[in-house]
Amino acid sequence: MLRKNIYILIFIVVLFGFALWSIAPVDKEVLGREGLRLGLDLAGGSYLVYQADMSAVPEEDRGQIMEGVKSVIQRRIDALGITEPVVQVQRREGEYNIAIQLPGIADIEEAKRMVGLFTVLQFREWDDAEEDWVPATGTLNDEEMVLSSRYFSEDTYVSIDQFGKPFLAFSWDDEGSQLSEQITGRLIGEQLAIFLGDEPLEGEDGRIIAPVVRDVIRDRGVIDGLSLTDAQRLSQFLNAGRIDVPLGRWVENDPRTFEPDIPLYEWTVDATLGADSVSKSILAAGIGIALLLLFMIVYYRLPGVIACMSLGIYGVIIMSIFKLVPVTLTLPGIAGFILSLGMAVDANILIFERVKEEVRGGRSLAAAVEAGFNRAWTAIRDSNITTFIACFILFWLGGQLGAFMVRGFAVTLFIGVALSMFTAIVITRTLLRLIMGSHIITNPIAYGVTPLQTKRTS
Numbered sequence: 001m002l003r004k005n006i007y008i009l010i011f012i013v014v015l016f017g018f019a020l021w022s023i024a025p026v027d028k029e030v031l032g033r034e035g036l037r038l039g040l041d042l043a044g045g046s047y048l049v050y051q052a053d054m055s056a057v058p059e060e061d062r063g064q065i066m067e068g069v070k071s072v073i074q075r076r077i078d079a080l081g082i083t084e085p086v087v088q089v090q091r092r093e094g095e096y097n098i099a100i101q102l103p104g105i106a107d108i109e110e111a112k113r114m115v116g117l118f119t120v121l122q123f124r125e126w127d128d129a130e131e132d133w134v135p136a137t138g139t140l141n142d143e144e145m146v147l148s149s150r151y152f153s154e155d156t157y158v159s160i161d162q163f164g165k166p167f168l169a170f171s172w173d174d175e176g177s178q179l180s181e182q183i184t185g186r187l188i189g190e191q192l193a194i195f196l197g198d199e200p201l202e203g204e205d206g207r208i209i210a211p212v213v214r215d216v217i218r219d220r221g222v223i224d225g226l227s228l229t230d231a232q233r234l235s236q237f238l239n240a241g242r243i244d245v246p247l248g249r250w251v252e253n254d255p256r257t258f259e260p261d262i263p264l265y266e267w268t269v270d271a272t273l274g275a276d277s278v279s280k281s282i283l284a285a286g287i288g289i290a291l292l293l294l295f296m297i298v299y300y301r302l303p304g305v306i307a308c309m310s311l312g313i314y315g316v317i318i319m320s321i322f323k324l325v326p327v328t329l330t331l332p333g334i335a336g337f338i339l340s341l342g343m344a345v346d347a348n349i350l351i352f353e354r355v356k357e358e359v360r361g362g363r364s365l366a367a368a369v370e371a372g373f374n375r376a377w378t379a380i381r382d383s384n385i386t387t388f389i390a391c392f393i394l395f396w397l398g399g400q401l402g403a404f405m406v407r408g409f410a411v412t413l414f415i416g417v418a419l420s421m422f423t424a425i426v427i428t429r430t431l432l433r434l435i436m437g438s439h440i441i442t443n444p445i446a447y448g449v450t451p452l453q454t455k456r457t458s
Contacts, residue, residue: 008430016313019320037323038103039330039408040269045103046111048263050247052096055258057245065244066096073098086328097264098247108268121149121238122195125187133193133200138182140175147183149238151176156238158231167224168231170238177219184217194234198261203230281334288338292345300352301445306431307348314344314423318416327415333408340416343387347424350376366436373429380421387417 040047052069054062066089077085077100086101105111123146124133135146156170172180184192193210194201200208204227211223226234248260293311296304318337322329355372363371391414398407 005430005433008426009434012313012427012430016316019317022320023316023323037326037328039328039333039405040101040103041331041405042329043103044269045101046105046108046266046268047099047101048111048266049090049097049099051249051264052098053246053248053250053258053260054096062096063091066091066098069098069245069247073100077102108266111266111268121152121201123147123183124193124195124200125183126191126193133195136183136187136192138179140179145175145179147176147179150244151179152238156235158228158235161224165224166226166228166231167222168226168235169220169222171220172218180221181216181218184213184215184221187213188215189213201234203227209234281331285334285338289341292342296345296348300349302435303348303352303355303428303432306428306435307345307352309431310348310423310427311341311344313427314341314419317423318419321415321419322412327411328408329412330405330408332405333412336409336411336413337416340413340420343384343417344420344423346383347376347380347420348428350379351424351428369429369432369436373425377425380424384417384421388414391417 052066054065057065070087070089074085074087077087085103086099088099090097090099102111123136125136126132127134137144137146139145151172153171153173153176156168158166158168160166190213191210192213193208200210203209209226209230211225223231223234246258246260248258248262249264251257251259289311293308296307298304300307318340321327322337327333351372353372354376355368358368358371359365391410394410395407395414398405398410
């Protein structure tokens with residue numbers, strides 16, 4: 001038994017060492033992760049929600065379409081270099097929304113401009129009368145349609161011609177081929193500019209990317225005259241995929257009118273407010289943990305000291321999990337972590353009280369420790385299972401209602417409670433067993449039991 005406990009202790013030390021290495025310092029890169037991931041309420045940023053116009057999509061296809069939209073937006077945001085964005089699909093009362101979190105983009109107008117870039121890449125032609133770029137349109141099924149990235153096949157690539165110049169090769173789907181043939185057929189010798197939303201796509205030299213049409217383009221074509229960087233960037237956007245439904249909002253007083261690229265609602269969190277929330281959360285957690293440790297040591301003495309050591313290991317491991325998974329920490333998420341810390345202490349209290357009862361009943365300290373853990377386990381297991389069920393419900397409801405901070409609370413609480421079971425049952429138990437086996441401290445007073453309480457019953 002002693003050898004087995006030593007092996008477990010070695011495992012605990014190795015696990016603790018790895019966890020400590022992964023989080024010290026918190027902002028260093030470990031296994032591809034750079035620091036803890038903070039939510040909007042802590043890091044600052046913007047939160048936007050757009051409705052999807054699903055009027056032309058059959059009911060049975062809407063879920064699949066929205067997952068595709070989510071994937072495309074995620075890839076396009078990644079292409080813009082935004083750190084740890086969050087894109088989620090919301091479904092409520094038959095409507096489909098896309099919620100977008102942009103950490104670090106605290107200017108809401110800038111955020112909306114960037115989100116506007118996620119909708120479609122659009123081709124525009126020069127209008128001499130308007131002296132401006134206007135959408136390049138063609139006729140498709142007796143309807144005038146704009147040539148855009150909705151018709152691109154996701155197989156564009158960058159190559160080098162015989163003169164060492166880069167070019168971008170692309171292809172259209174069937175509908176895009178029809179539109180492209182009409183538009184390029186009438187614009188030979190003229191420019192065809194590429195726009196992201198309402199903004200022209202500019203090259204690294206600051207000029208608008210507007211290649212000259214040299215021939216009719218049907219299903220395949222190339223764009224030359226680009227720098228290698230511009231060609232690769234454009235290819236990245238085109239291969240990110242196409243969005244099959246318009247995003248914007250339905251006009252409240254006119255449900256038949258859809259306004260594209262306008263969010264349903266929006267809010268922003270200033271980074272200063274986020275930093276203040278972090279500092280106050282750390283202060284509150286520090287005070288609570290200090291009082292908790294003091295209570296455990298004063299009331300339970302040696303077991304209390306061991307419990308404090310277990311909680312220290314618990315804290316380091318859970319921070320490592322938050323960093324490496326990664327888990328997005330929000331204020332409710334931190335609340336879930338602190339609550340799970342309290343539940344970890346609760347498990348130790350159940351165990352220690354059972355141990356004291358066994359000692360009072362006349363058992364030796366070693367036997368009391370084993371019996372205390374065994375008899376407290378069912379209560380710990382059942383209470384934590386009910387907490388897990390509550391976490392699953394909160395996580396599901398948070399996703400359905402778009403309350404992502406509720407989901408953050410559920411995730412951190414679930415991870416914390418699961419880890420608290422490990423620290424209470426494995427770490428605390430192993431340390432107590434080793435102390436019992438070494439016979440270093442055998443006085444019941446050190447375990448919170450007074451001499452009167454240890455008398456055997458006749």
